[in-house]
Amino acid sequence: MKAIDLIKQIFLLLSAALVLALGVNAVSPRGIPWYGQWDEAQGVVTADQAVLQPTLDFEIPDASTAQRLHASGQVLFIDSRTAADFREGHIPGAVSLPVGEFDRQIEALQTRYDSTHPIVTYCSGRSCQDSHILAQRLFEVGFENVSVFIDGYPGWSGEGYPVETE
Secondary structure (H helix, E strand, O other), rough: OOOHHHHHHHHHHHHHHHHHHHHHHHHHOOOOOOOOEEEEHHHOEOOOHHHHHHHHHHHEHHHHHHHHHHHHHOEEEEEEHHEEEEEHHHHOEEEOOHHHHHHHHHHHHHHOOOOOOOEEOOOOOOOOHHHHHHHHHHHHOOOOOEEEEOHHHHHHHHHHOEOOOO
């Protein structure tokens, strides 16, 4: 077999593999998104806009707005980061509800808070989707007044607002 024929066959095989992979990705419910939002100035960084779409209208875009809500004493702040991150520092009075613990902890939250109670979820800033995922899950179980603080804990602590540790 000549080298040129071998190169042609390799090219054809790679082309077929690429077409097949793109086709599977396009129809798969767990496919990789083709494009995303990568500018932190525009909001949360993500390749999966579908995850964010239900909560985009409920985003709190800056720490000063979050701080005003917190100062009112009427809003429950929920930290969606890991329990270890929560222990290292969190917004004062916040409740820890890591996304991975949702199914185990949601009943206790529903017992303590009415479905209309104002809630703000947060995580590790604009490169973290956990607060959006948590907000969506809260909507799904009946909470009606949920917002997402997109700058999260780094935005809060970066502005010099008080934090708690455990």
